[in-house]
Amino acid sequence: MAAPITEVAARVVAGRGVSPGVVRAPLVRLGPPVVTSPDDPVGVDPAAEARRVREALTAVAADLERRARHTEGVSADVLTTTAAMALDPALADATERHLAAGAPTGHAVTLAVEEFCGRLEAVGGYLAERVADLRDIGARTVAQLAGLAMPGIPAPGYPVVMAARDLSPADTASLPGGDVVGLLTEEGGPTSHTAILARALGIPAVVGCPASAQIPEGTLVLLDGTTGTVQLDPPAGAAAVPATSAPEAAAGPGHTADGTPVALLSNIGTVADAELAAMTPTEGVGLFRTEFLFPKRADRPTEAEQAATYAAVLRAFGERRVVVRTLDAGSDKPLPFLPLGPEENPALGVRGLRTARAHPEVLDDQLRALAAAAEAAGRELDVMAPMVSTAEEAARFADRARGFGLTRVGVMIEVPAAALRARELLDVVDFVSIGTNDLGQYVMAADRQSGALGDLLDPWQPALLDLVAAVGEAGRAAGKPVGVCGEAAADPLLAAVLVGLGATSLSTAARARPAVHAELARFTRLDCLRLAERVRSARGAGAAHAAARALRDERA
Numbered sequence: 001m002a003a004p005i006t007e008v009a010a011r012v013v014a015g016r017g018v019s020p021g022v023v024r025a026p027l028v029r030l031g032p033p034v035v036t037s038p039d040d041p042v043g044v045d046p047a048a049e050a051r052r053v054r055e056a057l058t059a060v061a062a063d064l065e066r067r068a069r070h071t072e073g074v075s076a077d078v079l080t081t082t083a084a085m086a087l088d089p090a091l092a093d094a095t096e097r098h099l100a101a102g103a104p105t106g107h108a109v110t111l112a113v114e115e116f117c118g119r120l121e122a123v124g125g126y127l128a129e130r131v132a133d134l135r136d137i138g139a140r141t142v143a144q145l146a147g148l149a150m151p152g153i154p155a156p157g158y159p160v161v162m163a164a165r166d167l168s169p170a171d172t173a174s175l176p177g178g179d180v181v182g183l184l185t186e187e188g189g190p191t192s193h194t195a196i197l198a199r200a201l202g203i204p205a206v207v208g209c210p211a212s213a214q215i216p217e218g219t220l221v222l223l224d225g226t227t228g229t230v231q232l233d234p235p236a237g238a239a240a241v242p243a244t245s246a247p248e249a250a251a252g253p254g255h256t257a258d259g260t261p262v263a264l265l266s267n268i269g270t271v272a273d274a275e276l277a278a279m280t281p282t283e284g285v286g287l288f289r290t291e292f293l294f295p296k297r298a299d300r301p302t303e304a305e306q307a308a309t310y311a312a313v314l315r316a317f318g319e320r321r322v323v324v325r326t327l328d329a330g331s332d333k334p335l336p337f338l339p340l341g342p343e344e345n346p347a348l349g350v351r352g353l354r355t356a357r358a359h360p361e362v363l364d365d366q367l368r369a370l371a372a373a374a375e376a377a378g379r380e381l382d383v384m385a386p387m388v389s390t391a392e393e394a395a396r397f398a399d400r401a402r403g404f405g406l407t408r409v410g411v412m413i414e415v416p417a418a419a420l421r422a423r424e425l426l427d428v429v430d431f432v433s434i435g436t437n438d439l440g441q442y443v444m445a446a447d448r449q450s451g452a453l454g455d456l457l458d459p460w461q462p463a464l465l466d467l468v469a470a471v472g473e474a475g476r477a478a479g480k481p482v483g484v485c486g487e488a489a490a491d492p493l494l495a496a497v498l499v500g501l502g503a504t505s506l507s508t509a510a511r512a513r514p515a516v517h518a519e520l521a522r523f524t525r526l527d528c529l530r531l532a533e534r535v536r537s538a539r540g541a542g543a544a545h546a547a548a549r550a551l552r553d554e555r556a
């Protein structure tokens with residue numbers, strides 16, 4: 001359960017630790033989105049305002065170039081290209097025109113930027129992709145003019161703990177390799193995307209901490225991603241330990257103490273993740289979140305582009321298993337190129353496989369691209385669909401995927417209905433993979449993004465584990481594999497419980513693997529079954545966790 005929130009005045013605030021490690025750094029905030037309006041005050045001298053805009057654009061470009069010098073590879077190229085766009089005289093000229101026509105200064109920048117975005121979108125392809133960068137330049141320029149913090153991920157050139165209300169997948173895309181060494185959010189729970197990404201990147205993180213909103217920017221903090229506490233102005237002696245304090249990567253396949261194999265796979269979202277994970281002893285990929293490849297894309301990625309990306313991932317893993325999940329768009333992971341319209345309750349709306357009802361062509365493109373990638377890489381892959389509720393949906397997906405020549409087809413079990421009827425689903429697919437993040441959200445009726453409901457989203461909730469057991473039982477009966485790829489699999493002790501409940505493979509962020517590997521090797525298969533029985537008899541998440549710890553201590 002989340003620790004109680006204490007007052008900022010007490011110099012310690014607490015939330016929920018979701019990514020281990022301790023860091024000490026000044027706190028900065030994720031810059032708020034910049035909004036301009038035609039009703040903002042108009043500057044008295046349009047010529048002087050035009051000069052201010054040119055100076056602001058130059059400052060924005062200089063800042064981007066400075067960041068490019070501290071970055072490598074593709075990120076550096078993107079920053080350099082974006083800086084060049086800020087210096088394009090046509091952008092300053094267009095702003096000057098809007099100023100001369102009487103627009104307020106910031107809004108003149110927005111109008112000029114939107115004019116250029118419209119042209120890029122009309123051309124389409126690679127140029128349309130630059131729209132997000134151009135809007136970013138506009139937002140930065142407006143912030144610079146107003147003397148506000150730069151919007152987006154802070155990059156001051158030194159390590160910082162970033163505080164935010166919550167992060168979107170698009171915000172987090174620019175975190176890797178930047179200055180952010182710790183994350184602190186007011187909202188979010190253990191399975192929110194902030195938590196998942198922080199663990200994948202090995203960045204210590206505390207989520208569900210409303211009191212963090214009151215911490216003044218610039219305060220030195222000591223953030224502990226294990227205990228979930230954040231100390232303000234820590235004394236000089238308070239040490240920070242490296243985030244990667246997990247045991248050395250355990251080589252060899254995952255197994256229990258008595259040698260039952262349990263494949264330990266990796267969760268990835270990008271080609272870079274794949275390349276990093278492939279360097280570890282992971283047995284492959286249990287969840288490739290393909291929607292993370294295109295978080296900001298306005299136009300649909302082409303089949304050829306997708307095929308090249310998937311082939312790169314397949315090649316990185318050689319012969320090792322790769323389970324690709326088709327786009328899980330919607331709800332907390334909107335994709336600009338897959339418009340789903342406004343929804344009152346998006347987590348219960350059109351998301352995951354359901355998007356294929358309105359846009360079957362997007363799923364077909366992806367399946368065709370996957371088949372092409374498998375052929376190009378000269379190997380097979382596993383494909384699975386997210387957010388499947390019924391055996392009919394599973395059968396339709398399997399038919400479709402097999403129609404494109406994909407042979408190993410599975411579905412995720414993220415909806416209680418699918419868990420309860422797992423036998424029927426397993427009749428029509430080759431494997432299932434349990435997404436405990438969403439399964440927990442739906443069985444407890446608790447929004448996974450909500451920090452306030454973190455206790456209900458605890459993966460030790462016996463109701464969630466009952467559903468996992470139902471799926472495990474169905475898998476055993478059908479003789480088909482049951483994976484777990486939600487965050488529950490990354491908790492080493494819970495991983496042993498999941499095996500006792502019937503999981504045949506576990507998929508986690510690559511960094512979590514060594515600890516899971518080590519813990520699993522401490523328990524025999526019978527121990528795992530006993531653990532499963534104990535947690536299912538417990539009345540509540542806390543009691544379930546305590547029961548498992550007690551059994552582990554008996555074994556020690």
Ligand code: PEP
Binds near residue numbers: 287437485486
């Ligand atoms: C899950 O729901 O557990 C899962 C693995 O999918 P995601 O976190 O991407 O929704």
Ligand code: MG
Binds near residue numbers: 386414435437438
């Ligand atoms: Mg999910």
